[in-house]
Amino acid sequence: MGALTIHQVRKRFGTTDILKGIDIEIDAGEFLILVGPSGCGKSTLLNMIAGLDAPTSGSIRLGERDITHLPSKDRDIAMVFQSYALYPNMSVAENIAFALEMRKVPKAEREAAVQRVAAMLQIGHLLDRKPGALSGGQRQRVAMGRALARNPKLFLFDEPLSNLDAKLRVEMRAEIKLLHQRTRTTTVYVTHDQVEAMTLGDRIAVMKDGQVQQFGTPDDIYTRPATRFVAEFIGSPAMNLLPARHQLGVVSTAQQALQVDDAQRQALQAAGTGDLLYGLRPESLGFADQGLPGQLTMIEPTGPETYVTADTPAGRLTARVPGAVRHRVGEAVHLQWLPGQAHLFDATSGLRVG
Amino acid sequence: MSHHTLHRALLMTALGLFALWFLTPLYVMVTTSLKTMDQVRDGSLLSLPTSPGVSAWLKAWSQACTGTDCGGLKPFFLNSLMLTVPAVLLSTAIGSLNGYVLAKWRFRGSELMFAMLLFGVFMPMQVVLLPMSQVLGWLGLASSLSGLVLVHVVAGIPSTTLFFRNYYVGLPDELIKAAMLDGASFWQIFRRIVLPLSTPIMVVTLIWQFTNIWNDFLYGVVFSGADSKPITVGLNNLANTSSSVKEYNVDMAAALIAALPTLLVYVLAGKYFVRGLTAGAVKG
Numbered sequence: 235m236g237a238l239t240i241h242q243v244r245k246r247f248g249t250t251d252i253l254k255g256i257d258i259e260i261d262a263g264e265f266l267i268l269v270g271p272s273g274c275g276k277s278t279l280l281n282m283i284a285g286l287d288a289p290t291s292g293s294i295r296l297g298e299r300d301i302t303h304l305p306s307k308d309r310d311i312a313m314v315f316q317s318y319a320l321y322p323n324m325s326v327a328e329n330i331a332f333a334l335e336m337r338k339v340p341k342a343e344r345e346a347a348v349q350r351v352a353a354m355l356q357i358g359h360l361l362d363r364k365p366g367a368l369s370g371g372q373r374q375r376v377a378m379g380r381a382l383a384r385n386p387k388l389f390l391f392d393e394p395l396s397n398l399d400a401k402l403r404v405e406m407r408a409e410i411k412l413l414h415q416r417t418r419t420t421t422v423y424v425t426h427d428q429v430e431a432m433t434l435g436d437r438i439a440v441m442k443d444g445q446v447q448q449f450g451t452p453d454d455i456y457t458r459p460a461t462r463f464v465a466e467f468i469g470s471p472a473m474n475l476l477p478a479r480h481q482l483g484v485v486s487t488a489q490q491a492l493q494v495d496d497a498q499r500q501a502l503q504a505a506g507t508g509d510l511l512y513g514l515r516p517e518s519l520g521f522a523d524q525g526l527p528g529q530l531t532m533i534e535p536t537g538p539e540t541y542v543t544a545d546t547p548a549g550r551l552t553a554r555v556p557g558a559v560r561h562r563v564g565e566a567v568h569l570q571w572l573p574g575q576a577h578l579f580d581a582t583s584g585l586r587v588g
Numbered sequence: 589m590s591h592h593t594l595h596r597a598l599l600m601t602a603l604g605l606f607a608l609w610f611l612t613p614l615y616v617m618v619t620t621s622l623k624t625m626d627q628v629r630d631g632s633l634l635s636l637p638t639s640p641g642v643s644a645w646l647k648a649w650s651q652a653c654t655g656t657d658c659g660g661l662k663p664f665f666l667n668s669l670m671l672t673v674p675a676v677l678l679s680t681a682i683g684s685l686n687g688y689v690l691a692k693w694r695f696r697g698s699e700l701m702f703a704m705l706l707f708g709v710f711m712p713m714q715v716v717l718l719p720m721s722q723v724l725g726w727l728g729l730a731s732s733l734s735g736l737v738l739v740h741v742v743a744g745i746p747s748t749t750l751f752f753r754n755y756y757v758g759l760p761d762e763l764i765k766a767a768m769l770d771g772a773s774f775w776q777i778f779r780r781i782v783l784p785l786s787t788p789i790m791v792v793t794l795i796w797q798f799t800n801i802w803n804d805f806l807y808g809v810v811f812s813g814a815d816s817k818p819i820t821v822g823l824n825n826l827a828n829t830s831s832s833v834k835e836y837n838v839d840m841a842a843a844l845i846a847a848l849p850t851l852l853v854y855v856l857a858g859k860y861f862v863r864g865l866t867a868g869a870v871k872g
Contacts (some may be wrong), residue, residue, distance in 0.1 A: 284765070284769060285768075286765050286768070286769075305768075306765075306769050307768055307769070307770075307771040307772065307773070309769075311769060312769060312770075313765075313766065313769050315762045315765070315766060316762075317760055317762050319760060319762035319763050319765065319766040320766075321763065321766075321767070321780075321781055323784035323785055325779070332767075332770050332780075333769075333770035333771055336770055336772045337769035337771050380766075380770075414788075507679060538655075556605040563740065
């Protein structure tokens with residue numbers, strides 16, 4: 235029995251299906267990421283876990299307890315909202331202690347909890363201030379402190395970093411990770427940012443149109459994306475996908491044969507795939523003396539690595555190469571990769587082959 | 589003189605003239621109320637009182653005749669006070685609670701209910717006179733102060749609800765959700781989170797209701813009994829009681845007495861009123 239079990243959860247608004255049967259289970263202490271584009275249903279699912287919304291059918295269990303229809307206040311769940319939702323009329327200390335006060339925790343214990351959390355998040359000097367007098371990052375910390383104060387069974391984060399600027403976002407992301415490593419509280423974290431998903435998650439559920447496209451570890455998701463959508467969504471720059479055809483163990487685009495290894499060939503034949511997408515991560519591609527010829531159309535240096543885009547007979551490809559490149563736009567180059575690193579997807583169903 | 593200052597001067601002159609125009613009646617009222625009847629008869633309307641005195645005020649307060657009764661406005665003033673204070677507090681409290689539910693605890697049909705309440709804001713007062721007197725009769729509250737309080741509370745609920753509902757819609761929903769997850773109940777959220785954030789709209793509603801109820805004449809004249817008439821009815825009776833001479837100074841003093849409480853409320857809380865009317869969502 236997992237710490238959080240979501241079983242066949244569906245949600246229907248009129249004739250639209252918001253969630254089409256979600257199954258997710260995580261163990262105690264795990265950090266689950268719900269990631270997907272806006273409208274994929276991830277926030278609806280989070281609200282259901284929080285008790286702010288009810289599923290049309292299916293069940294949600296927290297440990298042994300069925301919480302599907304339990305009121306929020308009885309779930310022992312704490313949530314950090316995107317807007318932080320700090321109570322503007324209360325000081326930081328009062329904000330942090332509010333949940334404990336509602337649970338009739340004695341005053342001395344409440345004060346101890348506030349001190350503990352303040353020390354953990356380094357917000358001791360802010361305790362007497364009102365939320366209106368805090369910066370974005372400080373509000374974020376207080377919001378986390380409010381959630382931490384009562385040691386909940388489950389932590390929920392609803393896109394907590396999206397209101398912060400880029401630098402602060404990276405800092406706070408690291409803090410959330412450290413915090414989780416320290417407290418080991420089971421966490422569900424909603425984001426549309428794939429970097430947050432990859433860096434924070436023990437498990438990632440990639441969602442689209444009310445369905446889980448893939449549920450697995452960050453490594454699974456990245457190295458073996460289950461669908462074309464996952465392959466394109468996770469990873470930056472995005473995976474190159476070349477429309478190709480398979481016939482009798484040979485894969486080719488209109489103008490170019492593409493290499494596959496034995497395992498892939500067998501899988502293609504077993505599945506009887508015809509039209510397919512041949513996917514290559516940008517880092518799988520490298521310059522070589524021979525291989526796929528192409529012409530450089532764009533060079534984007536980032537410092538530690540460079541993204542280069544080339545037009546080839548197979549289509550336009552983006553490669554990610556370490557360091558700087560000495561090539562220039564317009565130059566002819568050759569690109570090479572190991573066939574085993576290609577990802578194959580059925581063009582019609584979008585599902586991974588092999 | 590630059591173009592800009594010329595504009596400004598013109599604007600100020602125009603505004604000053606308007607202010608003068610609107611303040612003249614008040615000036616006439618105040619000066620007349622401080623004059624003796626001899627001076628009222630002899631002097632001009634705009635002249636200052638030669639020996640200002642409060643005798644007209646004292647008479648209006650405790651001796652002037654309203655019909656056959658000659659006890660001044662005092663009993664009417666006290667009636668108005670005893671009816672306005674509870675009616676204002678009750679209608680504001682109920683409006684605040686209604687607004688909280690309609691904005692933050694939507695249920696099936698809550699929007700329809702709000703639309704129907706809105707209808708009440710625009711309904712002319714005269715429409716309810718007959719049915720209301722019947723209801724008051726059934727309840728045994730006809731011609732009593734509590735009956736008048738009930739009428740004003742019911743009549744005020746649509747607008748107080750509208751004020752609070754529209755203000756609360758601007759409070760972020762996430763505040764309520766956060767409080768729910770923190771374990772707060774419906775009432776705890778209302779008392780600890782929503783009410784403390786309501787000061788601006790609370791002031792607006794209190795002033796609005798106070799002014800409306802204090803100044804009401806129609807309900808006061810229709811639903812009151814002999815000893816529950818409000819100040820507006822008292823003033824009307826005082827001014828309409830015919831005696832040998834028309835005592836303008838007493839009439840003016842009486843009108844000022846009737847108007848003073850609302851003026852006072854504006855002076856004390858007027859800046860909150862303007863601020864509250866323009867206040868948007870509370871920034872978290």
